[in-house]
Amino acid sequence: SVFMTLAVQAFRYAFEPFLFSTSSDKESPVLLKKVMTAFVIFGSFSWLLISLLLPYIAPIFLQRKEYLEGIEIVPLLLGGGLFLGIFYNLSAWYKLTDKTIYGGYITMLGAFLTIILNIVLIPRLGYLGSSMATFVVYGVMMITSYLWGRKHYPVPYQVGRNLFYIGFAGVLIFGVYFWGGELTTRYITITTAILLFILVSWFLDIKYLLDPKRK
Numbered sequence: 400s401v402f403m404t405l406a407v408q409a410f411r412y413a414f415e416p417f418l419f420s421t422s423s424d425k426e427s428p429v430l431l432k433k434v435m436t437a438f439v440i441f442g443s444f445s446w447l448l449i450s451l452l453l454p455y456i457a458p459i460f461l462q463r464k465e466y467l468e469g470i471e472i473v474p475l476l477l478g479g480g481l482f483l484g485i486f487y488n489l490s491a492w493y494k495l496t497d498k499t500i501y502g503g504y505i506t507m508l509g510a511f512l513t514i515i516l517n518i519v520l521i522p523r524l525g526y527l528g529s530s531m532a533t534f535v536v537y538g539v540m541m542i543t544s545y546l547w548g549r550k551h552y553p554v555p556y557q558v559g560r561n562l563f564y565i566g567f568a569g570v571l572i573f574g575v576y577f578w579g580g581e582l583t584t585r586y587i588t589i590t591t592a593i594l595l596f597i598l599v600s601w602f603l604d605i606k607y608l609l610d611p612k613r614k
Contacts, residue, residue, distance in 0.1 A: 400473050403445060403480035410438060411487045415494075422495050428554045435488045435554075437608055439561040440600050442481040443568040447596055450474040450572045451589045472530035474572055479530075481565070482537035489541065492548035501547055509540045557604075564600065571596060 414434070421427050449456075450473065457470045486505075493501040513536050520528025548554070571592040578588055 400476035400480060402449060403442070403477045403484075406442075406445060407480055407484040407487065410484060414487065418491055418494065427495075431488075431491055431554045432556050433608055435485070435556050436561060436604055438484060438488055439481075439564050440604060442484050443564040444596055444600070446474070446477045446481050447568040447571055448593060449477055451575055451592060469526060472527055474576075475527075475530040475534045478569070479533040479537040482534070482541045485561075486537065486541045486544055489544040489548055491554070492544075492552035496551050498551060501544075501551075505540050505543050505547075508543065509536050512536045512539060560604065567599065568596065 417434075418431075421430055424430070453470055453473055457467055457473075461467055461470075490502060493499055513532055516532035516535060517529055520532055522528075524531070545556075545558075575585075575588055575592055578585070
């Protein structure tokens with residue numbers, strides 16, 4: 400899950416200078432919409448790619464067999480990282496309207512939920528409970544920021560489309576995970592899932608995002 404964390408942090412450092420440099424542009428909300436869509440596509444694809452290839456790449460990094468027992472939590476951590484990246488995208492509204500106190504409120508909400516969920520889930524599920532808490536907390540922070548942002552700095556985000564990409568990646572991940580079959584069948588299934596996501600995202604959004612004339 401470090402790959403997603405590094406990608407999100409790199410995006411964050413690039414996003415904030417871009418945000419303030421375009422804040423006076425009347426097309427700023429449209430630019431923010433495009434950035435969000437591009438990030439969701441990239442993040443969802445990363446979540447899908449790493450999760451599906453995990454059983455084959457994990458042994459390269461985790462040499463001890465007992466460490467491999469915990470790889471089932473990685474898709475949850477990757478999903479949580481995706482939600483955190485979307486939250487950073489959504490932070491535009493309280494930064495541009497000088498309402499950064501709301502960012503503090505959301506962070507405190509996340510900290511409170513993290514403590515409560517860890518107390519409840521870890522004794523029952525162990526480290527799986529902690530990863531579930533991460534997934535849920537970042538999801539709640541993302542939703543809360545979006546709902547508040549609609550009132551203070553409306554941006555025409557493609558909410559339905561973005562949710563589709565996240566849900567589509569999630570369905571493909573868990574579908575492949577529970578799909579049985581021999582090794583060759585699994586390779587074909589994984590390749591098909593990855594190509595399907597690429598094709599769908601290309602025809603729905605990517606080719607339009609690459610067109611500078613299209614809003």
